[in-house]
Each structure stands twice: as structure tokens, then as C-alpha cells.
Amino acid sequence: MTRRGLLLGGAQIAFAGVLGLRMRHMQVDQAAEFRLMAEENRINIHLIPPSRGRIFDREGRLIAENEQTYRITMRREDAGDVEDVIGRLSALVDLRPEDVTRALEEMRTSPPFLQVTVADRVSWEAISRVAVNAPALPGVYPEVGLSRFYPQHETFAHVVGYVGPVSERDLARYEDPEPVLRIPRFQIGKVGVEAKFEEQLRGSAGAKRVEVNAVGRVMRELDRREGEAGADLQLTLDSELQDYIKARLGEESASAVVVDLEHGDVLAIASSPSYDPNKFVRGISVGDYGVLRENNHRPLASKTVQDAYPPGSTFKIVTALAALEAGLIRPDETVYCPGHMEIGSRRFHCWKRAGHGHVNLEQSLRDSCDVYYYDLALKVGIDRIAEMGRKLGLGTAPDVPMSAVTAGLMPDRDWKRRERGAEWRIGDTVNASIGQGYVLTSPLQQAIMVARVATGRSVEPRLVRSVGGLQTPSRGGTPLDIDEAHLKLIRKAMFVVSNSRRGTAYRSRIIAEDMRLAGKTGTSQVLNRVVRNQDVPWEERDHALFVNFAPYDAPRIAVSIVVEHGGGGSSTAAPIARDITLQALYKGTPPLEAYPAGDRERIKAQQERLEAERAKRAAEAGRRA
Missing domain, CATH: 3.90.1310.10 (Penicillin-binding protein 2a (Domain 2))
Known part of the structure; x- marks a missing residue:
């Protein structure tokens, strides 16, 4: 063999040896790694x-x-x-x-x-x-x-x-x-x-x-x-009651809350008008969303918890309790109402320009006399009123799993100094005493307030009954630090509001003895001027409110209603609240005998109309499904 042949052969043997060693390293030493890489190329994992x-x-x-x-x-x-x-x-x-x-x-x-x-x-x-x-x-x-x-x-x-x-x-x-x-x-x-x-x-x-x-x-x-x-x-919601409320509110820009007093269960919490959430799941069109946004009745807003309104005369319950608890008034003590009160250089008017004459506590709530509460405001002061408001659930955001829940506003001296950089004035207290001025409450807070008055307990709203089959705790609450005798005086006065011929809600009473309600009307001003609602555009009219509990003798539910720009609480909100209260108590369409005799023909026609609307809506929902 020649020398050149030996060199070439040696080189070939060395190359083959190196290649063999590399093959052994890859096939034996790195076998697990390459097996994993091959597996990853062949097998995918999907969530x-x-x-x-x-x-x-x-x-x-x-x-x-x-x-x-x-x-x-x-x-x-x-x-x-x-x-x-x-x-x-x-x-x-x-x-x-x-x-x-x-x-x-x-x-x-x-x-x-x-x-x-x-x-x-x-x-x-x-x-x-x-x-x-x-x-x-x-x-x-x-x-x-x-x-x-x-x-x-x-x-x-x-x-x-x-x-x-x-x-x-x-x-x-x-x-x-x-x-x-x-x-x-x-x-x-x-x-x-x-x-x-x-x-x-x-x-x-x-x-x-x-x-x-x-x-x-x-x-x-x-x-x-x-x-x-x-x-x-x-x-905790009842579909039948919720659906009825939607039909009863109709095209109004309104909200309604019904609370069970034993456990704090929210039986219904409805805002009107509403929208179809299925459109958002599937991807709402620009046109459909524009229609919702441009509607001045605000169908996208959850008015029951997101919106806060001046409570109007429903807040007189708070002012009266604050005065009673402070020992500053007696139930039979009267105040003379000439139709206005002069405070400093300003005249504060009563809603009844001719005045109510001499009125005591019960009569002041029955007739919703403003001057009586102006007088209380001077005696009690804003700090006591605010303290009582907070005891009744105002000024604090209710603990419910809904979006953008407002705390409303229960103002006092410190709040104005901190937020407005100004001192509290006596006129602020006078306005607050009748639920105007800075005071703001949501419909849910109004329902909590009347629930606490009706039971004497710190009722909290419960919206979720169970999660994964596990029951959530009752929220019926513990006894409030309020004298039961004083609460009884307020309850009795609320009963008179709805059942005395002179009461502001008498036309919306319940006749059935075991279902009678106790309530309070309210009208909150949108414009700070004296003007008739029918003389101004819809968006400038007063809000109509009503709160009540029932039955009076053994309270089971509390109800609050707010009708935006609805005018008067007695004429607009109270009839709706009465119908919802009966629907909740009877767990369905109430008998006509529960209504005043003069209303029965109208109520019968209304029930038939609402039932037809609900049946039509159910049929449409079935078709859309």
C-alpha cells in the first residue's frame, strides 16, 4: 500500500469513527430529548x-x-x-x-x-x-x-x-x-x-x-x-314577580325594589326600560347600541342601585325618628303650619300654600306637612338627622353583587367642610329635613330604610341564596339601637298615610284586612322653582316616590318605587307600589276584593292587559330562543 492510500484510509476510518460516536450520542445519550421533541411535533394539547x-x-x-x-x-x-x-x-x-x-x-x-x-x-x-x-x-x-x-x-x-x-x-x-x-x-x-x-x-x-x-x-x-x-x-329573586313589575312599570323611566323582611331576600329589583343581554353576548350592532344610548329613559342604567335621587318626603321618617330619639318632641305636640316658614332672610314654603294649621307627628306624616319638619330641623340639627339616616341604611353602599352600586349621600357638617370647603348652614338642614338639598338615596336604600323601620332590625339585602348548592347566611339583621316605642309611632303614622281619608296615599290603599299596607309618599324636586309639572318638559318634572311595608299587623315585605319625572308620589308612584305589594303578598294575581270597590273595574282591565302583555312577551322570547 502506498503512503497516500494509508493516509486516505486512516482519514476515512477516523471520519467513520467520529460519525459513529455522534450517532451513538444522539441515539443513546440524547434519546429521551429527541423522543420528547418528536412527540411534541406529533401531539398537540388543546384547552x-x-x-x-x-x-x-x-x-x-x-x-x-x-x-x-x-x-x-x-x-x-x-x-x-x-x-x-x-x-x-x-x-x-x-x-x-x-x-x-x-x-x-x-x-x-x-x-x-x-x-x-x-x-x-x-x-x-x-x-x-x-x-x-x-x-x-x-x-x-x-x-x-x-x-x-x-x-x-x-x-x-x-x-x-x-x-x-x-x-x-x-x-x-x-x-x-x-x-x-x-x-x-x-x-x-x-x-x-x-x-x-x-x-x-x-x-x-x-x-x-x-x-x-x-x-x-x-x-x-x-x-x-x-x-x-x-x-x-x-x-333570591322571583321571576314571576320580576316579570310582573316589568309589565306594570311599562314605558316609565322607573325602578322598583321588593325585600323580604325575614331574611332580607331581594324578591324583585327592576329598572325600566330594560334591554336584551343576549344582544351583547352575540355582539351588539352599532345601530342597536346607539338606540340604547340615545334613549332619554336610559335603558342601560340599573336605576335601583346606580342612581341616587333626593328622597323627598319619604325622608321625613328619618327626621321624625331623629327628633323622637333625641327626646326633643312629644307625639301629641303640635306645630302651626301657615304654609311657609321664615328662616333668616329666606321663606321656606310648604307644598300646601294655604297651610295645614296645627299638626302633630302623626298628622305631619299623614298630610306630609313640610313646615312641621322645618321646625324639627331647627331643633334636631343635621348631625342627629345624619346619624339616624345611617342607622336606617342611608349613606352606605348596599352589599349586593351588582355593578356600580352607589352609596348615595347622607351629608353632615364634616362632609360639607371636607367636600365643599364651606360651613354647614341652617338652610341646608331645613332642606335636608324634607329630603331635598344634598341628601341622595337609591331605590334599594329606600327599601332597606323602610324594612328597618318595619322590623326594628338591621335588615341587609341578600341577592344570592346559594352558591354551588351551599346556602348563604340570612341577612335579617339584629335589633337596631332605636326605641321600639318610637318605631311604633312611625309605623302607625305610615298606616294613617295609606288608610286615613286625609292621608296622601289613601287612594292607593288595600282593602283586605290582613294585607293592609303602611307607606309614605314622596316628591323630589328636579327644578328649584315653583312650577307645575304639566307646564315643563318631561325631563324637568319632579320625581315620584313611594315606600311601604305590608301587611301592617305582621310585616313580610318592604317596597320602594321611584318614577323618574313622574310628578307626584301619591298620584304616580303609590298606585304602582300598591299593585306590586299585592302581587308579592298573594304570589300571583290578587283578588279584586283586595282593592277599593271604586277601583275594581279599572284594576280588572289592567290585570287583563298586563297578563296579555306578559303572555305576548313570553311567546316572543320563545321565538327568539
Whole structure:
């Protein structure tokens, strides 16, 4: 052999040795690592969104459920040329341009392995066409999913709220968002109970391992770990009563609250007008949303908890109790009302320009005499009035799982000095004594106030009865630090308001002996001038209020009504409150014998009309479902 041959042979043997050693290192030493890499290329892990917990009313009727829907999704890393695939998909399925634009944007900003919804709520025929043409549509997946549905549509919109796709703003609230929240179009609660109980309702995601081919097409499912469904919620609300209230309020811009006095259960809490939350789940159009926003009756606002109004004469209950507790008045002590009171250089008028003459405590509430309370204001002072207001639940945001719950305003000297940089004036106290000026309350706070007066306990509202089958504690409250004798005086005066011929709510009384109510009317000014409501535009008219409890002898429920720009509490709010009270006490349509004889023909026609409207609405809801 030549020397050149030896060198060449040696080099070949060395190269073969090095190659052999490298092959051994890769096949033996690194076998586990390469096996894992190969497995990852062959097997994908997909998240399985959990089934959202359902929401029921107190009788087990569905308020929010999940409906099966068909959708088409796409994964960018499997699709390759995304626009080309979407073009082929468009030939098979009608895709809205806005959906295509949204899907492309989501795929651009999302991780490539996440599936993006291209079309939601598509028909079975469309899903079938996509499945048949699967080989020509890499990265496209026809799926069956769950979407939120509210079978009672507008009835519970302001309480339950609605769900919607996760936004960047939603993710920013979490320090370490769960992976399921990053799935585009995954739905979470946006407002109301849906948002406040998001963690419990959402549940936890599952996962499945699937085998894919070289182009990313799923060949088979290897295994699956189901997620944990969200917890079901049962609310304290009564669907039948809530639906009745919606019909009774009609087209008014109004709100109503009914509270059970034993446990503090909120039996109904309704704002009118309302909206269909299903439109938000499916993606509300610009036109539909514009109609809601431009409506001057504000259908998007949950007026029962978000809005705060001057309570008007309903607040006289607070002023009277403050004076009684301070020992500054006797029940039989009278004040002369000439129709006004001069305080400093200003004249404060009574609503009755001719005056009420000499009135005592009971008569002052019966006739709603303003001058009597102007006199009390001078004796009691704002600090005692504010203290009593807080004992009755005013000035504090009620603890209910709804959005934007207001605390209202129970002002005192410190508040004005702190917030307005000014000293409290005697005129401020005079205005506050009749529920005007700075005092603001929500309809729910008004219901809490009258519930505490009726029971003598610190009743708190309970909106959720159980979570995942576990009962929530009763909120019937403990005894208030208020003399029971003084509370009895106020209750008796409220009874006279509704059952004495001279009472401001006499025309809205209940005749049935075991159902009679005790209430208080209120009218809060919108304009600070003396003018007749019929002489000004609707938005400048006074608000009408009414609060009551019933039955008088054994209180079971408390009710509050606010009709925005409704005029007078006795003429507008009291009749609605009386009808709602009877509907709640009888748990359905009350007998005509419960009404005054002169009202029965009108009430019969009203009941028939409301029943027809409710039946029509139920039929429409069935068709929309």
C-alpha cells in the first residue's frame, strides 16, 4: 500500500469513527430529548373551556344557561397562508367582513397555537360543508361549543348582566391570568352578577391531547381530561314577580325594589326600560347600541342601585325618628303650619300654600306637612338627622353583587367642610329635613330604610341564596339601637298615610284586612322653582316616590318605587307600589276584593292587559330562543 492510500484510509476510518460516536450520542445519550421533541411535533394539547355555571331564581327557574352552538375556528400555526385559507373557507360559508377582519386581527396578536373563532353560531349545514372539505382547509376546525343565553331576555338584564369576550382590560385585572382567559372570544362576566361571581361561575378548564399529521390536521384524540364546570347560583329573586313589575312599570323611566323582611331576600329589583343581554353576548350592532344610548329613559342604567335621587318626603321618617330619639318632641305636640316658614332672610314654603294649621307627628306624616319638619330641623340639627339616616341604611353602599352600586349621600357638617370647603348652614338642614338639598338615596336604600323601620332590625339585602348548592347566611339583621316605642309611632303614622281619608296615599290603599299596607309618599324636586309639572318638559318634572311595608299587623315585605319625572308620589308612584305589594303578598294575581270597590273595574282591565302583555312577551322570547 502506498503512503497516500494509508493516509486516505486512516482519514476515512477516523471520519467513520467520529460519525459513529455522534450517532451513538444522539441515539443513546440524547434519546429521551429527541423522543420528547418528536412527540411534541406529533401531539398537540388543546384547552377545553369549562361549562359556565347556571343561574336560577328562588323557585329554580332558569335565568342564565348555556346553549349549544356551532362555530368555526382557525389556528395560525397550522393554517400556513391564513388569508388563502380564509378565502377558500368563504366559498363554503358566508362570512361577515367584520368577522373576518376581527379574526385576522386576533390571529395577528395572539400566540400562533391558539385557536381563533372565525364564525360563531353557524348552521349545521355550514359545519357539515367545512368538515367534508377539511383536507383543503388546513388549520380550520369545525367545533361544537357552549354560549351564554338568557331565556328571560330583558327581565333580569340589570341584575344578572351579561358575558362577553375577554379584553385586554379584563386581562389587566389579573396578575397571572389563567391560560383559558387567553383563548380568543372566551366569554367572561362583564357586569352584574355575571361579573361579581366570575370566579365561581367560570369553573376550570380541561385539556385534550390530539395527534396531528404533517399539515396540522387532527387525526385522532389520544386522551381527554374534562374541566370542572362552574358553580350554579340561585338568586333570591322571583321571576314571576320580576316579570310582573316589568309589565306594570311599562314605558316609565322607573325602578322598583321588593325585600323580604325575614331574611332580607331581594324578591324583585327592576329598572325600566330594560334591554336584551343576549344582544351583547352575540355582539351588539352599532345601530342597536346607539338606540340604547340615545334613549332619554336610559335603558342601560340599573336605576335601583346606580342612581341616587333626593328622597323627598319619604325622608321625613328619618327626621321624625331623629327628633323622637333625641327626646326633643312629644307625639301629641303640635306645630302651626301657615304654609311657609321664615328662616333668616329666606321663606321656606310648604307644598300646601294655604297651610295645614296645627299638626302633630302623626298628622305631619299623614298630610306630609313640610313646615312641621322645618321646625324639627331647627331643633334636631343635621348631625342627629345624619346619624339616624345611617342607622336606617342611608349613606352606605348596599352589599349586593351588582355593578356600580352607589352609596348615595347622607351629608353632615364634616362632609360639607371636607367636600365643599364651606360651613354647614341652617338652610341646608331645613332642606335636608324634607329630603331635598344634598341628601341622595337609591331605590334599594329606600327599601332597606323602610324594612328597618318595619322590623326594628338591621335588615341587609341578600341577592344570592346559594352558591354551588351551599346556602348563604340570612341577612335579617339584629335589633337596631332605636326605641321600639318610637318605631311604633312611625309605623302607625305610615298606616294613617295609606288608610286615613286625609292621608296622601289613601287612594292607593288595600282593602283586605290582613294585607293592609303602611307607606309614605314622596316628591323630589328636579327644578328649584315653583312650577307645575304639566307646564315643563318631561325631563324637568319632579320625581315620584313611594315606600311601604305590608301587611301592617305582621310585616313580610318592604317596597320602594321611584318614577323618574313622574310628578307626584301619591298620584304616580303609590298606585304602582300598591299593585306590586299585592302581587308579592298573594304570589300571583290578587283578588279584586283586595282593592277599593271604586277601583275594581279599572284594576280588572289592567290585570287583563298586563297578563296579555306578559303572555305576548313570553311567546316572543320563545321565538327568539
